[in-house]
Amino acid sequence: MPRATTVAVAYDCLFPYSTGGGERQYRAFADELGRAGLDVDYLTAVQWDGPTPAEDRFRIVPVTGRLSLYSPDGVRRIPAALRYAAGLLGALVRRRKQYAAVIVSGLPIFNVFAARLALLGSGTRIVVDYLEVWHRRQWVEYSGLVTGTIAWVLQRAAIALTPLATCHSQLSATRLRREGLRRPPLVSPGLIDGAADVSSPSPAATPPYVLYVGRHIPDKRVEVLPAAVAVARESIPDLRLVVLGTGPSSDAVRAEVRRVGGENWTDFPGFVSDAELDTLLHGALALANPSRREGYGLVVVEANAHGTPVVLVADEGNAATELIDAGVNGVVSPSTRPTDLARAFRDIADGGETLRRSARAWYDAALTTRTIRRTVEGIAAALQLPVPSPVKTKEDSP
Template sequence: MPRHLAIAYDCLFPYTTGGGERLYRSYAAWMAERGCSVDYLTSVQWDQPGVPHEDDFRIVPVTGRLRLYDAHGVRRSAAALAFAWGLFRGLRARRRAYDAVLVSGLPVLNVFAARAALVGTGTEVVVDYLEVWGRAQWREYAGRITGTVAWLLQRAAVALTPIATCHSQLTARQLSAEGLRGRLLVSPGLLDGDSGVAASAGAAEPAYVLYAGRHIPDKRVETLPAAVARARATLPGLRLVVLGSGPSSSAVDAAIGDVDGAGWIDRPGFVTDERLLELMAGASALVNPSRREGYGLVVVEASAHGTPVVLVDDSGNAATELVEEGVNGFVAASDSPEDLAAAIVAAVSAGTALRRSTRAWYEEAVRTRTVERTVDGILAALDAAPSDSGEADDRRAPIHEGPK
């Protein structure tokens, strides 16, 4: 088993929040639990002088503070370049310090930085892919020229990946389509143990559905007011609570005005963790109309309370893999008001029976879909890897199959 590992990502929870930040911090903690010494290579995100101390792992800043996103919620190329350069220099200075380095595939320049810095050292490189996009997705996200360049860089990075990890069958298929030749680990899940949340006694009255997250175009939050307005034709007292904010908040506000929803839609912005837990526990359903999700941890977080989810079927939405229709939620055929409303009505109308089966789904998931098992798979993959990280490895079979 490797004894000295590094994890490279430009963000670190809790200084920045998000699914990737939580995942990589959890990786570090579980690898330390397994007896590994772990360095977390990141950018400065804290205000106090010096480097914060962690009991489980060592924080190693390789760049100063970075402005990661532009005004539209798109990752800035300048920040990606700055972190990649800092990562290259940091790893170059520690060329033989690590047995293995796990680097996030987002931003993709991280892969080139790590491979270039470690060439010839025998240090194994694992690339964790939160998401993999096709050319059309990249161009829609970043524009025709920048998006095409990003897609070509992604294809090159995938081809250079000796061991890849991902967290959905969707991403596994996309990695194959983008030319992965290395080994592939499809993780069983990303739960970090039992949340300790007790199942709620039942949905609050009057009934409401909840959205919690950023307001960016991919999340399609602005579709919710019209959908819930249509659902109210069947469930007259139903309300909508929209948490968060972001670049598309103005579109959300316009959509609320279009359905005259001020009297039955609450939009408090971001709330405390305690209030978020209260709202999630009391919701009749958590609704997330996102077109793309690399995993969909919000499904699990809601299920811990017994709160079912409503998602939208989309080619880029891996979160739908976590939904068993009628067991822990429903998947709408599209984000149209009609389709979303039908799924919302089904979830709310199913009542207590659906909440019980949702909680039962969660209790099974915390035994089988965990970060701990994912880390064990990564360490086993490193034990089985060739001794020279520059060697090609054409073993294509996944080391561990995730849930289908």
């Protein structure tokens, strides 16, 4: 493998062996780099049983064993982050002359120090991809005063050490500069993988339902949805709530359902298959994501692919709102108050099929400008990688 065309992507998780926005994004990075003809290693932790799986466009390289990533309350565990960083350090030291470039996730932040130390003087170019950038108050709220302050200081140090940064929103770009980045970051055009193959938009299912998809953790604020749907039912009497996923906040969500008397109109399917998820997305009146923070907002894109409008909540840490064109593909609620969210649901119901068609049209237009492929092309150009001719695999065949 010639060094000039061999690259690595470093993240402690890999889709579909674990799920989440970061997992899907970095897998897509590896896929697109491999599709372009580069040799790609994906440096990750073990998340599967048995032998290391084989992939068409990249090699999976385990750098540490299976990790317990989250505490019971949904916070990233420092020991797991340190174990992965130590494994990444060792793997990159052993391969320090092998890679032309390494794309490393800036979360957890220890990854940045591991990559910089391992590759010092090797000639390997490093790009740090920042899914999110937090200010000090966010770190303290997430991890407590002492741990949060230390994490914020480490983040600032890592940003100062970053030779080339990429991010996926203007919010993150602004925060990177405020936190000490020495040169402007590369802001990606988008993270759409273009893989959605769904039929044309159709009317919302009967009875209509609001859908939530994701983990149940404090930052996602899933527990605000039952009261909001209860208020919206005053004007949409048959409206239901469907809550996918589970997590540390699940008990709080169920308690809210009981408090507002929503047992008869709320469903908790848990985790569902991809086919079931597509069906639920396609039929939802709206997909609601009341999260206080998002680094990009892939959920907006996925829902709009089905013609389903999205309801988000305005918050200083929520970059997903950058994807919403009001009245075109969704609504941004000013707060999580039940009346505000209920008004957003009613606005979407009033928009009817016209709004569903415009949401899908937003997605179709974004397919030409906001894709993972465009983002990876920008990273490759910034790294001055000599990209060979694209390699076709069976997945590329018509």
